[in-house]
Amino acid sequence: MNTVTVDMTMNERLKCVADTKRIRRQRETDLRGYKALNGLLKVMLSILLFVTLVTVSWITMESMQVIEQSTSVASGVPQTIVVEAGDTLWNIAKAHAPNDMDFTDYMNKIKRVNEMKSSGLVSGQTLLLP
Secondary structure: OOOOOOOOOHHHHHHHHHHHHHHHHHHHHHHHHHHHHHHHHHHHHHHHHHHHHHHHHHHHHHHHHHHHHHHHHHHOOOEEEEOOOOOOHHHHHHHHOOOOOOHHHHHHHHHHHOOOOOOOOOOOOEEEEO
């Protein structure tokens, strides 16, 4: 059996201990950095997930409104709405106008269908949407 003996001077031993401590400190610093980066990554992924969910929800709601509008038009059943406080003909037309129609034209159609002489609305009034 071969045995290797290493003769080290006191200075070499001290240098070796100091190097070991320095390496240990560097590893601890690296570990703290990785933990901080991991935490930041989790926050960023959470934000991205939240934004994605909000976007998908918004797109779904918009799609449902389009389907609802096209269904009421396709079925031939006129849609009615009840005017609420603060509603204006402008806002109602903007919200319910078909995608291929300018909402000012749609506003005029609402007035024509409901035999309105002005754009004034009364809370509780029922409007027929063309």
